[in-house]
Amino acid sequence: MAKVEAGMEGMVDMYLFETTTLIDQLDEILLRTEQANEFTDDDINEVFRIMHTVKGSSAMMGFENLQKLAHKGEDMFFIIREDPSKMKDIGFVYDLVFQMSDLFKAEIEEIRSNPDYEGTDFSEMIAKLENGAKMLQGELDEAEAAEGGEQSAAAKSGGIEAANENQSVIRVYFEQDCKMENLRAFLLLNRLKESFDVIDWFPKDVENNAESSGIIQEDGFLVTLNKADVDEALKVVEQSVNVDTYEIVTDEKEEEGAAPQQEAAEQPAQPANTAQAAAKAEKPAEVKPAPAETKKEAAPVKKEAPAPAKKPERAPSQQVSSNSGKQSLISVNLQKLDQLHDIVGEIITTESMVISNPELEGLKLESFQKAARELRKLTDELQDSVMSIRMVPLVGPFQKMHRIVRDMKQKLGKNVELVIEGEDTEVDKSIVDNLNDPLMHLVRNCMDHGIEEDVNERIAHGKPDKGTIKLSATSSAGEVIITVADDGGGIDTDRVLQKAEDAGLLTKPASEYSEREINNMIMLPGFSTNTEVTEYSGRGVGMDVVKKNIEKSGGSIFVESKRYEGSTFIIKIPLTLAIIAGMEVRVGDVIFTVPTSAIKQSFKITNNQIIYDTQGNEMIMLRGECYPILKLYQKYNLETDTTDFEQGILILVEADGKKVCLFADKLIGEQQVVVKPFPSYLSRYNLKAEGLSGCSIMGDGSISLIIDINNVIDKQ
């Protein structure tokens, strides 16, 4: 992480997070408006606000280059805001702003990762933006330009007056030592703007001029509102954090006389005349706050010219989530959550250790059992809440795909629409992080290889000329299913098979491969059907990496495809990595955990129910369906006395619509288990292919192996 001024370290994370969120929002708006070819006033205001906020917070953190960059962007949108009609059909604005947002993202990453961070020079981009602003302005006719200038001049004259009888001025003081008064005032201002018509405020430049802190400390933050709103507004003020006192000043003259006394009473430490002088000051720049009061001296904020005049506007409601002074949201270091998560895991293990302690066996312990049940209920709740804390919606990774589609659409000259569904589906944070790359790869792949190069080809197969890529997510029984589907050409199975043969990837005669198997060959290491390397995909390290990444999150991926109709990548990932409900079964000395979600039923059978096929494989008929039997002791080569079907137990499991009966010695019981990955030392042996997804420490301290039903069935 980059070095920042002392006292600001804790803020960097927050800044990075907020700025990233804002830039993402910016991208989203631009994409949406570009697609709809309509830029509403709200959108313009929103973009303007984003730039403005980024500018302000960058200034606060001392990232001057970012501040300047955002400033130029803001300038450009200022012009657009003055005359929204200019926004019609101006492609270059989009390109400029996208370039800017890319620079922002790169710089944020740099700040995050580089301890010796030095601001990148953005003068080139700044010049571009300035040009863009000029081009926009060049189209403004002179009368309008003059009008705009007048407006801002009027607003800049500063100070504050309750212009007529219908208006009131509220004066707000913040708690002493709360620091960054200017930003607190800004937050308050935004809150007020949400609900009321804010007519004026002073100091004007609270958002990006840290020196206004001094003024606010001394003579309070002044807001002019309509009289009718005042009572309600005061409630908002009252609820805001760090607000010390507030008062209503109905008349400017009265204020001048009354204020010093009130101030003296409320904050005896403050020299009244300084405050008064400041209140009258025309421009903040002329105010020299008493040195003792300027707590922000150390802050690396460069003073800049007052912000462009800002007409009172209703801030969009999103503001609340990112900027609200009310602390209904906090951001927590993920590491701390991981720790909490680990502890909960240990508690669950220990709980089982206590409750099913072998020393208790055979004892009649009524009240103990009752207390144990109670404890179990509470730990379940604890686990659920910890899990829910870590759950985040898929919106982030999904929205990013818009951008990728947009860029590639232009470069590849393909007309494609991205449709997103179920982006509010929630998954564990760590899984979301691991999903970004695979999703990006899949979407690129669909764009590059999926959607046909030639529109006529699409039309010939009865498809609309505009291609569609559909990204959707749904959750079901402990897992999330994410699909990336395109309506392109589908997978050319002949070509894939040929290619796999050439690459020596076939393990059986080509004619024995099913269509499904061939389709999934594209995810074998070292396989790439595109003969040419493009900018986006086709370096031969594509799909196998995607597959590996997804398997790392404990998920699975497969592809379904129909020639000329399109292909669909289906990703299944567990909702959370760490804790699953499992059935413990014993085979010889070894204990396996079968995920409860996969179990259909377990049952005893008699030998005469067994059916043998011609190879002597055992099967069983159940309600008119025939299921193969998989003997765990045989599969894993374990020694056991229980080889007779009548002595053991059968467990019917299902994955991907395929069912199989597992044969084990006996059921031990159901338990919540904390999934631990196998030690890294063993990662070179493909245990996943053996049908084992991890291990888990049980109540008595022994280790159970968790069966991966998917792989067990596939490898059968």
Next chain:
Amino acid sequence: MADINKVSEQQQELNEKINKAAKSSGTEIAKALTFIIDDRIYGVDISYVNEIVGVPHITVIPGIPYYIKGVINVRSKVIPIIDVRARFDLPEKEHDDKTSTIIITYMDIQVGIIVDQVQEVLSVKAENKADIPALERVNNNKFIEYILETNDSIKMILDVKKLIFDDDFDIEAVAAE
């Protein structure tokens, strides 16, 4: 299941020595923990050794080489176990109360090695350290790093890396995980 807390007095004593032996002093260039396998004395550099435990219940894992016996649970950590006898292609021996597991960490990778009996912590001094003849390296002694001669006997100090990993093992990639 066996109790990992059931550590014999000798194991306990050695554990204390291991904890103290973080730094070598004087003419000593290293310390080694010695153990016995098939009546021969071997050793490992103590800087790799975390602790000595008994032999807890080993959970067999299918599909891994014969010398990796499975995994054990040491204080909620799942640690893979290598049987040194199997690694040396010696016949297996029934575990008894002297059988010990030495927990070793190499480049953040933790494994346990099963030995017949742990012996003592020794100082390694330059004068009693001898390189093994190059010829022997080619032979079956591929695990030995050097020979330690003390007044009464000869100890073969093992190369931990070679003991734990096969030549094709990409340690850095695994440790990075």
